[in-house]
Amino acid sequence: MSLLVVTSNSRFTQQELPACKPILTPGWVITAFIFIGIIFIPIGLASLFASENVVEIADRYDEDCVPSIYASDMLAYIRSSQTNKSCTKSLTVPKKMKNPIYVYYQLDNFYQNHRRLWEEVEFSLLLVSVFPDMSKSRSDKQLRSKANEFETKDCSPEATFLVSNKEMPIVPCGLIAWSMFNDTYGFSLNDKAIQVNKKGIAWKSDREYKFGSDVYPKKFQSGVIGGAKLDENIPLSQQEDLIVWMRTAALPKFRKLYGKIEVDLEANEKITVVIQNNYNTYSFGGKKTLILSTTSWIGGKNDFLGIAYLTFGGLCLFMVISFIFLYVVRPRPLGDPSYLSWNRNPDGLFAQLRCRFLSDILCAMEEF
Amino acid sequence: MLERVSDMMERDLILVGATAVEDKLQQGVPQCIDKLAQAGLKIWVLTGDKMETAINIGFACSLLRQGMKQICINTANTDMLAQDPKKAAKENILMQITNASQMDDMKQQFLNLAVDCASVICCRVSPKQKALVTRLVKQGTGKITLAIGDGANDVGMIQEADIGVGISGVEGMQAVMASDFSIAQFRFLERLLVVHGHWCYKRIAQMICYFFYKNIAFGLTLFYFEAFAGFSGQSVYDDWYMLLFNVLLTSLPVISLGVFEQDVSSEICLQFPALYQQGQKNLFFDWYRIFGWMGNGLYSSLVIFFLTIIIFYDQAFRVGGQTADMAAVGTAMFTSIIWAVNCQIALTMSHFTWIQHLFIWGSIAMWYVFLLLYGMLSPKYSGNAFRILIEALAPSPIFWSATLLVTLACNLPYLAHISFQRCLHPMDHHVIQEIKYYKKDVEDRHMWTRERSKARQRTKIGFTARVDAKIRHLRGKLTKKHSTPTSPS
Numbered sequence: 001m002s003l004l005v006v007t008s009n010s011r012f013t014q015q016e017l018p019a020c021k022p023i024l025t026p027g028w029v030i031t032a033f034i035f036i037g038i039i040f041i042p043i044g045l046a047s048l049f050a051s052e053n054v055v056e057i058a059d060r061y062d063e064d065c066v067p068s069i070y071a072s073d074m075l076a077y078i079r080s081s082q083t084n085k086s087c088t089k090s091l092t093v094p095k096k097m098k099n100p101i102y103v104y105y106q107l108d109n110f111y112q113n114h115r116r117l118w119e120e121v122e123f124s125l126l127l128v129s130v131f132p133d134m135s136k137s138r139s140d141k142q143l144r145s146k147a148n149e150f151e152t153k154d155c156s157p158e159a160t161f162l163v164s165n166k167e168m169p170i171v172p173c174g175l176i177a178w179s180m181f182n183d184t185y186g187f188s189l190n191d192k193a194i195q196v197n198k199k200g201i202a203w204k205s206d207r208e209y210k211f212g213s214d215v216y217p218k219k220f221q222s223g224v225i226g227g228a229k230l231d232e233n234i235p236l237s238q239q240e241d242l243i244v245w246m247r248t249a250a251l252p253k254f255r256k257l258y259g260k261i262e263v264d265l266e267a268n269e270k271i272t273v274v275i276q277n278n279y280n281t282y283s284f285g286g287k288k289t290l291i292l293s294t295t296s297w298i299g300g301k302n303d304f305l306g307i308a309y310l311t312f313g314g315l316c317l318f319m320v321i322s323f324i325f326l327y328v329v330r331p332r333p334l335g336d337p338s339y340l341s342w343n344r345n346p347d348g349l350f351a352q353l354r355c356r357f358l359s360d361i362l363c364a365m366e367e368f
Numbered sequence: 369m370l371e372r373v374s375d376m377m378e379r380d381l382i383l384v385g386a387t388a389v390e391d392k393l394q395q396g397v398p399q400c401i402d403k404l405a406q407a408g409l410k411i412w413v414l415t416g417d418k419m420e421t422a423i424n425i426g427f428a429c430s431l432l433r434q435g436m437k438q439i440c441i442n443t444a445n446t447d448m449l450a451q452d453p454k455k456a457a458k459e460n461i462l463m464q465i466t467n468a469s470q471m472d473d474m475k476q477q478f479l480n481l482a483v484d485c486a487s488v489i490c491c492r493v494s495p496k497q498k499a500l501v502t503r504l505v506k507q508g509t510g511k512i513t514l515a516i517g518d519g520a521n522d523v524g525m526i527q528e529a530d531i532g533v534g535i536s537g538v539e540g541m542q543a544v545m546a547s548d549f550s551i552a553q554f555r556f557l558e559r560l561l562v563v564h565g566h567w568c569y570k571r572i573a574q575m576i577c578y579f580f581y582k583n584i585a586f587g588l589t590l591f592y593f594e595a596f597a598g599f600s601g602q603s604v605y606d607d608w609y610m611l612l613f614n615v616l617l618t619s620l621p622v623i624s625l626g627v628f629e630q631d632v633s634s635e636i637c638l639q640f641p642a643l644y645q646q647g648q649k650n651l652f653f654d655w656y657r658i659f660g661w662m663g664n665g666l667y668s669s670l671v672i673f674f675l676t677i678i679i680f681y682d683q684a685f686r687v688g689g690q691t692a693d694m695a696a697v698g699t700a701m702f703t704s705i706i707w708a709v710n711c712q713i714a715l716t717m718s719h720f721t722w723i724q725h726l727f728i729w730g731s732i733a734m735w736y737v738f739l740l741l742y743g744m745l746s747p748k749y750s751g752n753a754f755r756i757l758i759e760a761l762a763p764s765p766i767f768w769s770a771t772l773l774v775t776l777a778c779n780l781p782y783l784a785h786i787s788f789q790r791c792l793h794p795m796d797h798h799v800i801q802e803i804k805y806y807k808k809d810v811e812d813r814h815m816w817t818r819e820r821s822k823a824r825q826r827t828k829i830g831f832t833a834r835v836d837a838k839i840r841h842l843r844g845k846l847t848k849k850h851s852t853p854t855s856p857s
Binding site for chain 2: 015017018019020021022023024025026029032033036040043047056100102104106111113114140141144201203204205209210247248249250251252253254255256257260293295296297298299300301302304305308309312315316319323326327330332334335336337339340341342343
């Protein structure tokens with residue numbers, strides 16, 4: 001079979017390659033839908049079951065954590081360096097949560113994925129109206145190794161600072177880094193502190209390849225009130241909060257991993273949380289929520305996957321029933337020539353007789 | 369004076385013999401014309417020969433037959449045109465027009481009469497007039513015209529028609545050089561039109577509709593994302609994904625559809641000329657189909673985008689507690705698009721060679737291979753897609769189950785639609801495919817032959833029409849014979 005030899009008379013050029021020509025018969029249609037229904041429904045049930053087993057505690061605190069005297073001017077509260085940002089809240093565990101329990105902070109209405117930021121930037125002493133690229137306002141090159149320290153051209157305005165009239169780069173530069181989340185949470189149960197493990201919260205590839213172990217923060221958020229602080233003696237590859245923050249979120253409502261609690265929490269226990277409410281979401285109407293969640297094999301709590309599978313599985317089974325009904329009520333014998341278009345409008349009996357007569361003659365002619 | 373001399377010389381001559389020159393018709397021309405007439409084409413002949421020659425040719429190739437009413441139009445009786453063309457066209461008529469140059473003022477009347485006739489033969493036509501007649505028919509009737517010729521005098525007509533076919537042969541290559549298609553003999557025209565024309569029409573219609581679908585399904589997801597990114601122009605996919613979408617990942621299956629797709633085999637196309645009517649009636653590229661495919665693309669884009677976003681929403685997507693960032697969501701969404709779009713084309717095709725299988729499933733495999741290799745490049749080149757498949761997505765069951773769900777959710781409505789359509793309103797090629805699949809043509813040869821004889825337009829030209837007329841004549845005589853003995857004496 002010389003398939004690859006393309007001459008003018010091969011099966012390829014004469015379009016006579018061996019082919020399979022599947023036909024959509026009622027048998028195949030019903031089989032396909034039943035098969036899909038039978039696969040989807042168990043998957044849906046398993047996903048729903050796993051999601052129901054996940055225990056999640058959510059607590060919105062950006063409004064609760066502002067003292068009542070500042071209730072009408074939250075912006076002044078968060079901007080001032082004199083106000084006490086510490087806030088205590090109490091959480092009740094609804095069901096037993098097995099370790100590891102993941103602690104997330106959730107931000108709402110925060111467009112980390114915005115390509116340009118058309119707002120006032122509040123992260124420097126000068127309130128400047130700038131139009132920098134937000135999601136592009138970062139320099140991944142700079143983060144990888146010390147040799148690229150001066151690669152700050154994408155980072156403006158948070159790119160460089162002057163040291164004795166010489167431009168030195170800010171590390172890490174750019175708005176994405178400078179908008180880093182800096183609330184902290186301290187957990188305690190019955191006056192005993194619960195340790196939150198902040199190691200291993202970032203992707204391994206980020207820690208090992210994207211954030212260099214020879215890059216140290218320099219002049220990060222200097223002169224900024226209320227901004228995040230990075231220890232200048234720890235290399236970026238170990239600054240996991242920064243690494244987690246630098247991964248651009250997909251939606252304006254997102255969660256990022258803060259840490260892991262490695263003890264079990266029993267049902268009805270009261271956890272006390274001390275929150276340092278530093279991060280300014282008040283100027284753009286954002287929300288802050290603290291989340292504690294366990295995980296299952298599908299991850300966190302999201303019933304949608306299970307419900308979607310069950311819905312489609314159910315729809316498929318409904319289609320099976322309706323097709324069976326259709327094939328019973330209006331059966332069409334397969335290969336029945338009376339469904340050909342020239343047979344569906346017969347000219348009359350004489351025409352049919354004539355045609356049969358003619359076909360007999362044609363048969364006879366063919367035989368010669 | 370010369371006459372008188374020749375009169376004196378040519379006396380007492382002995383007749384030795386006679387020679388004649390016959391300009392034969394090519395082999396297979398009558399059968400070809402018959403088949404084309406059965407496929408529903410109207411055939412005109414424009415020739416430079418004189419009227420008697422043209423009439424003989426007409427009889428030789430079965431364009432004319434005994435019993436047809438002839439209308440001759442020449443410069444003398446132009447008042448023929450003024451008659452009501454409907455009345456004149458009641459029976460099978462042929463028209464012969466001599467010296468067409470005088471007809472300029474009466475173009476519309478001539479056309480009205482001519483289109484109602486069974487066949488038209490124009491004689492003594494100059495090359496320019498051939499082109500003018502073709503243009504008249506093209507513009508007056510608005511139908512698609514095809515011109516076929518073999519000499520330099522046919523070049524004007526070939527270029528004027530919508531499709532020009534040149535026959536290469538004894539008259540030289542001028543017609544071939546001016547034409548869209550060139551064939552070696554006239555009889556190949558039958559195969560060109562009825563087989564390849566039919567296939568090409570369907571392939572192009574399916575290809576164009578599928579292209580709209582594919583790009584709408586992909587492009588609209590980018591627009592939906594803008595609502596979640598503050599309308600800032602941020603793309604949810606990596607640049608390389610978007611580059612490769614139309615170049616490598618979804619283009620090869622479409623090429624295999626456009627080159628190899630056959631709804632019925634070539635023998636069936638030749639045996640059932642009525643299938644050619646599907647193209648003439650434009651059943652496969654009407655607005656209903658175009659909007660249907662666009663709607664399918666719109667539906668697919670909505671399903672792909674919203675299902676992926678809501679599945680990967682804000683919670684952790686893996687047992688390790690990590691949440692999905694933009695790169696993960698974008699890659700998962702793109703994977704779903706590749707699967708959905710390629711499975712859709714597999715549902716559309718009806719003829720699967722090894723090439724189609726290789727291209728469709730190979731495109732999907734190529735996507736995963738690309739993602740793997742791209743992720744292995746250093747972050748300097750791959751950016752956020754660094755190791756995204758092996759580290760983040762592949763170990764997460766949600767990634768695979770989301771792909772499965774989205775793919776089937778996109779394709780099941782189309783599957784249901786074609787199943788319903790095949791059951792309630794099967795088209796001719798569906799029924800014929802089923803007959804061949806269940807080998808009913810082998811079991812019941814009589815039925816198969818009968819259907820083949822019925823699968824044609826009622827023609828008035830061609831030798832089957834001649835046979836038809838003969839049968840009518842014979843039956844008429846038979847019934848008359850039988851009725852005479854019973855009549856009262």
